[in-house]
Amino acid sequence: MSSLTEERRRMPAPALRQPSPPHSHRRRALAPYLFLSPWLIGLLVFVMGPMAASLYLSMTDYNFLQDPNFIGVDNFVRMFTSDPRYLSSVVVTATYVLVSVPLQLVFALALAMLLDRAIAGIAIYRAVFYLPSLIGTSVAVAVLWRTVFGSDGLVNAALGAIGIDTTHSWVGNPDTALMTIIALNVWTFGSPMIIFLAGLRQIPRSYYEAAEVDGAGHVRRFLSITIPLLTPIVFFNFILQTIYAFQAFVPAYIVSNGQGGPADSTLFYTLYLYQQGFANFDMGYASAMAWVLLVVIAAITGINFLLSRYWVFYADGDR
């Protein structure tokens, strides 16, 4: 602000100013593009261009070394008819999204409501519950997860303490490996929790007081006030966490040494895409996989927006 006032002081009084020369108008018209130019170049070179190129590559046999040959929809046919690993990566990813996102949001909402009850030390609790979100996608935590869910890890130690002695390796067994990664995503419920907390804070106290006067109990108040008024936030969290979950990579990569094992049980979609593109250099196929992912995420998001009309309640009625 101080620089502005200095600027003003140095300016001549308005009356003395000459009318601006015509070329400054042209300069004005160019100014927006000047400010936009880095973004426009980036959009063209790093987003639009590559998107178009990957759409083309998805219909080729591009292998990074030779020029791509056009093969039509062969890649897409291969995915769904003759690539069992692809189909299993779809099942693994779908299971992960369908199980971990709702669980994560249930925990987020439950904890947000508990913390909203003006509990002592809310700032500390909020920090503790949020911390996993901050570090959850790091390699260090994935390493930790491998250790904790290993055959002599923390989980088995805890089970031993309550009398269940086991050397079951949770990450080493195809039946439970995916579960550990789902647990990791649920563990990072802190960031949607913070959004829920902010939403709860905006519900006017008077609504609850009025309902209490009318004799509504805890459950009734939760179902008739909290839930409806919170639906926009549930929707927002759901959309975001779903999109993020589809793209999960690090835990699957680290827990399984980049292989998606055991027995492809943690072969996430993105991990398989990485293997095809950067281990097998089957980059045409990887591009096709990427476009399927893009279309699926866009379609799911679109469907959710359409469905939201039936269950998301906007108090201000502007939508």
Added chain:
Amino acid sequence: MSTLTAPTSRGPAAGDRRQPPTNRSRSGGQWMRRIPIQLLVAAGALAMIYPVLWMASSSLKPDSEIFSGSANLLPETFRWENYAEGWNGLREPFETFYLNSFIISALAVAGNLLTCSMAAYAFARLRFRMRALWFAVMLGTIMLPYHATLIPQYTLFYELGWVNSFLPLTVPKFLATDAFFIFLFVQFIRGIPKELDQAAQIDGAGPLRIYTTIIFPLLRPALVTGAIFTTIWTYNDFFSQLIYISDTALYTVPLALRMFLDTTGESAWGPMLAMSTLSLLPLVVMFVLFQRQIVEGISTTGLKG
């Protein structure tokens, strides 16, 4: 696309409008009734944080003690050597990896703050043809999964000879490719009174001067948020570092941890956990220092933590 903003935000200043925490305890009896909830939440918090505490304490234990089946947090014998061994456990010492991570993060912050705020200024304040369309395009790119551009980008960087350097990780940031921050800054600039621009305009200031002397300085709170989240995301980013960097001397912290896991594997858990613990330290320090900005950034925009 307005739903991209968390519904909790009512414009950029939503953080300032937080209701003061209401004191809902009306009587001592209510407080007593809350004790079970307090205990429940405290137990939950402990369970949540326990694995991290366990990692920190195990990083000081000898390997034999880590897996002795004890969940004790206090090591029986402190083995500080884990840290020295881990630090020098790879071909390069860990200071190289930290330095690399910090260089990439610093460049990403500089690029994001400069070019995203420029684009945001144009979107929020300047008139140009098809502004609404361009704005919609910008919003559309926010949620784009990076896989859709991955292969051609890799080929492009390869042709440019940039693979195995920091350039693929930093140059795009100077071209405002993290569109999320454009959106964040546009929201904030819309909350800056237009009268300030108009007064400067009357004084003969053009867009460049308005941007440098009014908008950019007043954008500071949003720039801080942008810098924090760019740092966290870049520091945590494993995938693009994995595909673009192959030379150990250029390795970042996550890549070094992965290599540690691959080379020493199951034989040196103490040093492995020591380096893992250390690698989380910058994030924890950032969180402690900037907790307010991080919490506000998440609750008003849904920024991924």
